[in-house]
Amino acid sequence: MENTKSLAAWQKSQQFIPGGVNSPVRNFSKVEGTPRFMERGEGSKVYDIDGNEYIDYLASWGPLILGHAHPSVVAAITAAASRGTSFGAPTTLETELAAEIANAVPSIEQARLVNSGTEATMSAIRVARGYTGRNKIIKIDGCYHGHVDYLLAKAGSGVATFGLADSGGVPEDFARNTLTVPFNNADAVSKTIAANPDEIACLILEPIMGNMGIIPPHDGYLQELRDITAAHGIVLIFDEVITGFRVAYGGAQTYYNVTPDMTCLGKIIGGGLPVGAYGGKRDIMRCVAPEGDVYQAGTLSGNPLAVTAGITTLKHLAEPGVYEQLEHRATVLADRLAEATKKHGVDAWHSRVGSMLMLYFTPETVTDADGARTADTERYRHYFWGLLERGVYIAPSQFEAGFVSLCHSEEDIDNTVNAATQVLAQL
Numbered sequence: 001m002e003n004t005k006s007l008a009a010w011q012k013s014q015q016f017i018p019g020g021v022n023s024p025v026r027n028f029s030k031v032e033g034t035p036r037f038m039e040r041g042e043g044s045k046v047y048d049i050d051g052n053e054y055i056d057y058l059a060s061w062g063p064l065i066l067g068h069a070h071p072s073v074v075a076a077i078t079a080a081a082s083r084g085t086s087f088g089a090p091t092t093l094e095t096e097l098a099a100e101i102a103n104a105v106p107s108i109e110q111a112r113l114v115n116s117g118t119e120a121t122m123s124a125i126r127v128a129r130g131y132t133g134r135n136k137i138i139k140i141d142g143c144y145h146g147h148v149d150y151l152l153a154k155a156g157s158g159v160a161t162f163g164l165a166d167s168g169g170v171p172e173d174f175a176r177n178t179l180t181v182p183f184n185n186a187d188a189v190s191k192t193i194a195a196n197p198d199e200i201a202c203l204i205l206e207p208i209m210g211n212m213g214i215i216p217p218h219d220g221y222l223q224e225l226r227d228i229t230a231a232h233g234i235v236l237i238f239d240e241v242i243t244g245f246r247v248a249y250g251g252a253q254t255y256y257n258v259t260p261d262m263t264c265l266g267k268i269i270g271g272g273l274p275v276g277a278y279g280g281k282r283d284i285m286r287c288v289a290p291e292g293d294v295y296q297a298g299t300l301s302g303n304p305l306a307v308t309a310g311i312t313t314l315k316h317l318a319e320p321g322v323y324e325q326l327e328h329r330a331t332v333l334a335d336r337l338a339e340a341t342k343k344h345g346v347d348a349w350h351s352r353v354g355s356m357l358m359l360y361f362t363p364e365t366v367t368d369a370d371g372a373r374t375a376d377t378e379r380y381r382h383y384f385w386g387l388l389e390r391g392v393y394i395a396p397s398q399f400e401a402g403f404v405s406l407c408h409s410e411e412d413i414d415n416t417v418n419a420a421t422q423v424l425a426q427l
Contacts, residue, residue: 001050001052001388001389002050002051002052003034003036003050004050005037005048005049005050006034006035006036006037006048006049006050007034009037009049010034010035010037020035021035025395025396025397025400026396028396030377030381030396030397030398031380031381031384031385031396031397032381033385033396035396036048036050036052036054036388036393037049040068040069041056041064041067041068041069042067042068042069043067043068043069043407044056044067044068044405044407044408044409044412045068046058046068046393052391053391054388054391054392054393055391055392055393055408055412055415055416056068056393057392057393057394057395057402057403057404057416058393058394058395058402058403059403059405060272061267061395061400062210062242062246062267062268062356062401062403063266063267063268063270063271063272064272064403064405065245065246065268065313065317065326065355065403065405065406066271066313066316066317066405066406066407067405067406067407067408068407070271070313070316070407072312072316073271073272073309073312073313076308076309076311076312077271077273077305077308077309079308080093080304080305080308081304081305083304084304085303085304085305086299086300086303086304087304088299091302091304091307093302093304093307093308093311094113094302094307096307096311097113097269097302097307097310097311097314098110098111098113098277098279100311100314101265101269101277101279102279104245104249104250104251104254104314104318105240105244105250105251105253105254105263105265105279106250106253106254106259107238107253107259107260107261107262107263107279107280107281108263108279108280109279109280109281109282109285110279110280110282110285111265111277111278111279111285112277112278112279112285112288112296112301113275113276113277113301113302113307114275114276114277114278114296114298114301115274115275115276115298115300115301115306116146116266116274116275116276117145117146117239117241117264117265117266117267117276118145118146118147118148118276119146119276119298120146120241120264120265120266120276120277120278121145121146121148121151121204121237121239121241121264121278122146122148122151123278123296124202124204124237124262124264124278124280125137125148125150125151125201125202125204125237126294126296127262127278127280127284127285127287127288127294127296128201128202128235128237128261128262128284129201129202130287130292130293130294131201131235131284131287131294132201132202132233132234132235133201134198134199134200134201135177135199135201136177136178136179136196136199136200136201137150137177137178137179137200137201137202137203137204138178138179138180138181138189138192138193138200138202138203138204138234139151139178139179139180139181139203139204139205140180140181140182140183140204140205140206140209140369141180141181141182141183141368141369141370142183142209142211142212142215142368142369142372143183143204143205143206143209143211143212143239144206144211145204145206145239145264149170149171149174149175150170150174150175150177150178151178151204152170152175179192179196179200182368182369182370183205183209183215183217183367183368183369184215184217184218184221184367184368185368186221186224186225186228189203189225189228190228193228193232193234200232200234201234201235202234202235202236202237202262203225203229203234203235203236203237204237204238204239205225205237205238205239206238206239206240206242206243207222207238207239207240207243207251207252207253207256207258208242208243208247208252208353208356209369210242210243210356210401211242211399211400211401212366212369212372212373212399213351213358213360213366213372213375213398213399213400213401214351214352214353214356214357214358214401215351215366215367215368215369215371215372216351216353217256218367222256222258223256223258225258226258226259226260229261235261235262235280235284236260236261236262237260237261237262237263237264238251238252238253238260238262238263238264239264240252240253240263240264240265241264241265241266241267241276242267242356242401243255243353243356244263244265244266244267244268244269245265245268245269245313245314245317246267246268246354246355246356246403247353247354247355247356248323248354249317249318249323251263251265255353255354260280261280261281261284262278262279262280262281262284263278263279263280264276264277264278265277265278265279268310268313268314268317269310269313269314270306270307270309270310270313271306271308271309271310271312271313272309272313273305273306273309273310274306275306275307275310316406322406323354325406326354326355326404326405326406327354327355329355329404329408329413330352330354330355330356330357330404331352332413333357333404333408333413333416333417334350334352334357336413336417337350337359337416337417337420338350340417340420340421340424341359341424343421343424344421344424344425344427346361346379346424346427347361347362347363347376348360348361348362348363349362349363349364349365349366351366355403355404355405356401356402356403357401357402357403357404358401358402359383360372360375360398361375361376361377361379361380361383361398362374362375362376372399375398375399377398379427380398382423382426382427383420383423383424383427384396386419386422386423386426387416387419387420387423390419390422390423391415391419392415392416392419392420
């Protein structure tokens with residue numbers, strides 16, 4: 001497969017951009033190679049600057065549930081741009097999107113639009129702290145909530161260990177109020193709360209872990225967290241930046257029938273443009289300025305282009321049968337890939353929730369971050385490059401999710417399985 005233009009683009013980008021990319025995992029360091037520079041996308045496919053075509057399961061890391069350059073979304077964005085790209089003043093479009101979110105997501109009565117998932121989680125935690133008057137937070141080992149200083153923390157020894165910074169440039173004081181516990185372990189949460197009485201403002205987690213591959217919650221786990229946090233006056237925050245409108249129209253909280261106090265959204269609600277949102281019950285959101293004393297602002301928050309793309313996308317997703325269609329296609333793909341690994345004697349565990357799916361190269365069932373870390377990343381590296389050379393584009397990391405869109409056809413799935421079968425036969 002020709003790669004001359006991408007290689008030249010890669011060499012040039014490293015001169016002007018740190019690591020050659022504007023988000024770390026794009027540089028293919030986890031799979032030891034040169035990234036492909038994309039030129040365009042259409043439906044289920046992306047095309048690089050060398051003219052290579054790929055069936056795309058990255059979907060811009062999740063937002064493109066309708067596929068690339070969906071005609072309705074493109075037309076809506078074009079029309080919006082012709083009227084102005086930003087005003088620094090309210091528009092009715094912002095209210096329309098916020099209302100759509102509030103009507104769909106059980107935990108949200110009011111929502112504030114921002115520009116990214118990172119802004120959403122950062123702001124939600126600030127609101128939770130302002131609402132409770134407490135400083136400490138609990139996060140789950142392996143859950144990623146953006147690059148906020150106090151969220152770049154990993155677990156220490158023991159369930160109630162103060163978080164240690166997992167990035168350079170983060171002072172220990174920023175992370176010491178972050179307590180880290182394992183996923184799917186409600187007892188660890190209870191012990192952490194007991195060790196820090198009346199000090200914890202919120203517990204934030206991805207209800208389905210999406211940044212250590214795909215790790216679903218155990219039966220009853222989310223409800224246990226709901227009960228524990230409610231008993232101690234702790235704000236429960238679901239980070240649904242990935243899962244919101246992906247696994248169900250109302251997100252994972254609808255899928256599992258568990259309602260948190262606050263929810264963070266992103267990705268799909270912007271239809272492929274930069275967006276984020278955080279929201280919750282009205283009494284919590286009253287803390288946000290200008291109504292309350294918790295300050296948060298953004299010049300481009302709720303900009304007409306992203307909001308229009310989001311409204312258009314959500315209207316399509318609200319149509320009957322959409323999620324059943326996604327479920328069917330993802331099930332067929334996941335089941336056939338599982339058959340292929342079994343046929344060739346490859347140790348692998350396949351995880352899927354809705355249209356999110358992942359293949360871990362480990363014989364064990366993965367239930368938390370420690371389990372995910374047992375996966376054979378070297379084998380994944382070979383799998384990734386084998387698929388790429390055969391025209392299938394998946395995440396360049398063992399620990400990132402894959403996504404099925406409404407544009408993936410039966411032919412795409414057949415071609416993907418055939419490519420994977422050839423690669424697995426060589427592993």
